[in-house]
Amino acid sequence: MSNDTDQQLVNRVLAGNSAAFNLLVLRYQSRIAVLVGRFIFDKAEIEDVCQESFIKAYRAIETFRGDSSFYTWLHRIAVNTAKNYLIARSRRPPQNDVELDSAETNISLLDCEGPAETYSMAELKMVIDSAIAGLPEDLRTTYTLREFHGMAYEDIMKVMTCPVGTVRSRIFRARELIDKKVKDFFI
16 A cells, blocks of 8 residues: 555545545545444445445545545545435335245254353343444444544544534443443343
8 A cells, every 4th residue: 555645645636646546445445334334234335335435535535625634534424425325215115025935034043052151242232232323323423433433532523513522522421321221231
C-alpha cells in the first residue's frame, strides 16, 4: 500500500489521478464495512452500501476541505448512506416469505454442542448486540464511534456535529442503557 498521506492521495485524485482513490478505498474499506455492519446485518447489503459510500465520496471529493481527517469525512458519508439505505428499505414492500417446506428445518440443539459457558457467552453477546441495536440512533452512533472505532471525542463531535459535552453524555447514557440490559440478563 502507498505511504502517501490521505491528503496527498486526495490531492492526486483532484489532479486527475483516479487510481489514487483506489488506494484510499483499500486503506479504509474494512473499517467502513465494520461501520456499515453496525447498521445493516446482511453481508451483501453491507457490500452494496460500502460501495455506494465510496462512489459518493469519489463524486464529492472536491468538497473535502481537510478540516477533519479523511476517515472522519468518509465515515460521515458512510453513516448517511447506511441511514438512507435503511429508510429506503423500510419504504419497500417486504419480499415474499420463504416457504416453510423449502426452509432448512433440521436444526437441533445437538448442533449446538459445547460447554455451557460458550452458550452463555454467545447469549450474552446477543444481549449486548440487541442492547446496542435498541439504542436511539444518536446514542448508538456515538457509542459505536467511540467503542468500536476508537474515535476521539473531538472527532466524534465533528462527525455528529454536536458539542463535546453532548458526545460525552450520549456515550455515558448509552453505556448506562447497555449495562441495564446486561444486568437484567444475569438476574
